[in-house]
Amino acid sequence: MKSTFTLGLAAAAALAAACATEPEPAPLQFAAEAPAPVASVDPRVKFKDGERYLRDLSANLNIPREEICKELSRYDCMTDAFRIVLGGVEAPNLLVNEPIEDAALTSPIAVDRLALHVCTNRVRMDKETPAEAVLFKAGAFGRDGRAKGPELAWLNSTADAIYGSVLLRSPSEREVQNLAAYYAQVAEGRAANNPDVAADWVTLSCFAVASSLEAVFY
Amino acid sequence: MTRTPSRRNFLRTASLGAAGAFIAARMPQDAFAQEAMIERAKNPRFLIVLSSFGGANQVDAFLSRRESEIPGAAELNAYPDAMVQTIGEFRAIDMKSPTIGAIPASFTANQSNFVRKHTNDMMVVTHTGTSVNHFVAQQRSINGNAAWKGRTLQEAVALTYGAGYAIPNVHLVNGTGFTERGTDGTLPAYVYGERAPVPNLWPLSLDGYKGIAGAPDRKLFEQARKFRNERLDPSSDFFRTFGGSQRIKHWSDIRGDALRGVEAEDLITKLMLFPDSAEMPLAAHGLQGSAIGQKVREAFPNYEFDPLEAQAALAFMLLRYGVSVTVTIGPEGSAVFKKGVKLGEGGLGEGDIVNPPISFDFSHQANREVQALMWNRQLSIADRLISLLKSEEFAGGQSFWDRSMIYFATEFGRTRRRPANAMTFGSGHDLNNGSLIVSPMANGGRVLGGVDPATMLTYGFDPETGRPEPGRNMTEPEMYAGIAHALGIDTAGAGLAEMRAMRRNA
Numbered sequence: 001m002k003s004t005f006t007l008g009l010a011a012a013a014a015l016a017a018a019c020a021t022e023p024e025p026a027p028l029q030f031a032a033e034a035p036a037p038v039a040s041v042d043p044r045v046k047f048k049d050g051e052r053y054l055r056d057l058s059a060n061l062n063i064p065r066e067e068i069c070k071e072l073s074r075y076d077c078m079t080d081a082f083r084i085v086l087g088g089v090e091a092p093n094l095l096v097n098e099p100i101e102d103a104a105l106t107s108p109i110a111v112d113r114l115a116l117h118v119c120t121n122r123v124r125m126d127k128e129t130p131a132e133a134v135l136f137k138a139g140a141f142g143r144d145g146r147a148k149g150p151e152l153a154w155l156n157s158t159a160d161a162i163y164g165s166v167l168l169r170s171p172s173e174r175e176v177q178n179l180a181a182y183y184a185q186v187a188e189g190r191a192a193n194n195p196d197v198a199a200d201w202v203t204l205s206c207f208a209v210a211s212s213l214e215a216v217f218y
Numbered sequence: 219m220t221r222t223p224s225r226r227n228f229l230r231t232a233s234l235g236a237a238g239a240f241i242a243a244r245m246p247q248d249a250f251a252q253e254a255m256i257e258r259a260k261n262p263r264f265l266i267v268l269s270s271f272g273g274a275n276q277v278d279a280f281l282s283r284r285e286s287e288i289p290g291a292a293e294l295n296a297y298p299d300a301m302v303q304t305i306g307e308f309r310a311i312d313m314k315s316p317t318i319g320a321i322p323a324s325f326t327a328n329q330s331n332f333v334r335k336h337t338n339d340m341m342v343v344t345h346t347g348t349s350v351n352h353f354v355a356q357q358r359s360i361n362g363n364a365a366w367k368g369r370t371l372q373e374a375v376a377l378t379y380g381a382g383y384a385i386p387n388v389h390l391v392n393g394t395g396f397t398e399r400g401t402d403g404t405l406p407a408y409v410y411g412e413r414a415p416v417p418n419l420w421p422l423s424l425d426g427y428k429g430i431a432g433a434p435d436r437k438l439f440e441q442a443r444k445f446r447n448e449r450l451d452p453s454s455d456f457f458r459t460f461g462g463s464q465r466i467k468h469w470s471d472i473r474g475d476a477l478r479g480v481e482a483e484d485l486i487t488k489l490m491l492f493p494d495s496a497e498m499p500l501a502a503h504g505l506q507g508s509a510i511g512q513k514v515r516e517a518f519p520n521y522e523f524d525p526l527e528a529q530a531a532l533a534f535m536l537l538r539y540g541v542s543v544t545v546t547i548g549p550e551g552s553a554v555f556k557k558g559v560k561l562g563e564g565g566l567g568e569g570d571i572v573n574p575p576i577s578f579d580f581s582h583q584a585n586r587e588v589q590a591l592m593w594n595r596q597l598s599i600a601d602r603l604i605s606l607l608k609s610e611e612f613a614g615g616q617s618f619w620d621r622s623m624i625y626f627a628t629e630f631g632r633t634r635r636r637p638a639n640a641m642t643f644g645s646g647h648d649l650n651n652g653s654l655i656v657s658p659m660a661n662g663g664r665v666l667g668g669v670d671p672a673t674m675l676t677y678g679f680d681p682e683t684g685r686p687e688p689g690r691n692m693t694e695p696e697m698y699a700g701i702a703h704a705l706g707i708d709t710a711g712a713g714l715a716e717m718r719a720m721r722r723n724a
Contacts, residue, residue: 037455037459038459039458039459039461039462040459040460040462043459043460043461043462043463043466044463045463045465045466046465071419071422071429072422072429072499072500072502072505073431073499073502073503074497074499080416080419081416081422081423082419082422084392084413085413085423090415091393093550093552094392094550095392095393095394095550095551096392096415097393100413101399102407102410102465103465103468103469104412104413105385105407105408105412105472105476105480106385106412106423107469108426108469108472108473108477109423109424109425109473109477109480109481110423112426112427112443112473113422113423113427113430116427116439117430120430120431120433120434124432172455174453175450175453175454178445178449178450185441185445186434186438186441200434200435200438203433203434204434204438204442204445205442207439207442208445208446208450209450212446212450212451212454212456213451213454213456213457213460213461213466213469214451214454214456214457216469217456217460217463217465217466217469
């Protein structure tokens with residue numbers, strides 16, 4: 001899945017600010033809104049329960065289901081930890097036969113934990129085995145690794161990989177621009193060509209997309 | 219909803235710290251309502267619903283009768299005279315039994331210790347329900363059979379006192395009618411019960427970041443959330459197409475101020491009951507146990523294997539740390555055995571069965587033994603909760619207990635008949651029963667109503683004076699009203715009965 005989009009001027013300007021040797025905080029300029037699609041007159045969505053959510057991410061990010069999210073490195077995030085608040089049921093012991101009707105106060109926090117676990121794991125695996133990287137691929141700072149900031153092509157392809165893996169679609173131009181501009185925020189106070197910055201950007205971009213409304217509801 | 223607190227109320231919420239932040243986010247429009255909300259949050263009452271699944275029968279406990287008092291005692295559930303103790307207005311049954319019906323499991327059960335210790339805060343009120351269906355009757359025990367628009371007692375408490383609390387209404391037992399959401403859909407979202415089914419891991423759902431090894435810096439994580447909420451989501455085609463969905467609106471609402479409020483309280487640490495161990499490797503993941511964990515674990519040492527002890531421990535922490543104003547706990551449907559018990563190896567030892575299967579409802583097999591065992595269990599839990607609540611100061615020399623009520627909610631009573639002179643017999647469901655309420659705010663030391671010696675069914679009382687009234691049956695809405703009023707809940711306009719007799723102060 002290849003994106004043909006390129007960075008807009010606003011995103012490029014923000015990124016340029018981040019690429020300075022001693023970066024100074026610059027107000028981010030995200031992409032302008034595209035024309036709104038027609039809003040549904042009867043919007044009905046369903047919560048994607050935690051098991052389906054993790055299975056989808058497991059398949060798309062190539063992480064075994066049983067390893068994708070472990071609290072305290074031992075307890076499955078869905079089965080053991082957050083099953084009920086993530087819309088699951090547990091009849092034999094807890095007598096919970098039906099999923100919760102409305103999201104619990106802790107549901108968004110639990111989703112954030114799942115997304116952060118998954119994305120952190122994926123980027124860690126990508127760093128450990130670059131040849132099999134799914135999201136955090138080599139080439140962020142050019143072929144020789146000496147660019148002052150991330151290459152636009154790398155930003156584009158990474159944004160494409162994140163959307164393609166998490167939401168199974170290509171990002172829009174606006175979404176690519178927004179993610180690229182977001183790099184400057186992640187780099188704030190650090191050199192933009194620091195590999196840790198790039199890894200953090202991939203992790204957090206993945207997190208943002210994986211915990212977005214589109215990822216959580218269908 | 220746009221909220222515009224008056225300048226005076228804004229300043230008052232600011233002086234309340236974390237509670238003020240919650241209140242500010244939950245404020246109604248009306249300035250008088252704002253003021254009332256602030257005052258109630260500063261002066262809360264706490265409700266602990268100790269659900270008693272299966273029919274906690276009063277005539278097997280505080281309304282028990284001696285055979286010499288009952289003309290037809292041979293075929294009614296009257297106890298041998300020597301077993302029935304009288305302590306103030308209450309009765310108590312202490313029992314030692316070699317079996318639980320057909321199960322060769324000996325146990326010792328005691329009610330008298332609790333009664334002696336807590337007489338002044340105990341109130342037993344008789345009533346007759348309207349359903350012998352477990353789930354329906356459970357619901358009616360906490361919503362008074364839709365007495366007040368269908369809102370539950372827990373929701374009424376959370377609405378009255380919970381605005382300044384992170385998670386006002388927490389259900390630690392699940393899958394019961396005691397924790398079923400009420401049918402008043404007009405209440406603000408924060409008053410409905412939050413499920414906390416796994417006490418050891420639930421605290422992890424109170425922080426989206428802590429304890430995740432290798433994650434980027436927290437500051438960056440918070441920026442990512444902001445980026446998602448303010449840029450990514452609003453500009454997505456998905457949101458612009460389906461953003462009008464109530465589910466999405468609700469989600470967007472609770473992942474905003476509510477989420478930040480919960481995380482700011484560091485509840486992932488404060489409520490972490492379990493200590494660092496091989497099973498709960500907290501330190502290795504940058505986490506730690508609660509500062510009061512040791513104290514709570516000493517009170518409930520079986521928290522690792524007994525779900526009710528774990529629930530009670532976390533319930534106390536929720537109240538103590540100002541997270542909740544109402545908690546619901548209770549035994550579950552599964553049998554609980556003492557730690558280390560091995561089944562199928564030649565019988566069970568003394569006290570090996572901590573909780574019989576289906577709790578009080580195992581009275582179908584063995585009424586007296588199960589009632590004794592389960593009452594012992596419930597009273598022991600309540601006693602330890604009370605001790606903990608008494609040990610912690612709320613403010614101004616008042617303890618948490620001074621503001622608390624334990625309501626032993628149950629579905630119904632048990633049938634009163636027995637085979638002639640039998641000690642071991644099964645019982646069915648009976649609409650007629652009563653409830654135990656323990657609280658400094660209740661009309662303590664009193665039995666309201668009585669027992670008809672001809673049938674051993676309970677009868678009611680005068681709602682104003684508490685005087686016994688044979689032939690009268692108290693209703694579910696009257697019980698609801700009495701509990702709500704004892705908790706200081708303003709039910710004006712609800713059309714509820716005045717139940718003066720059920721509260722200590724007018």
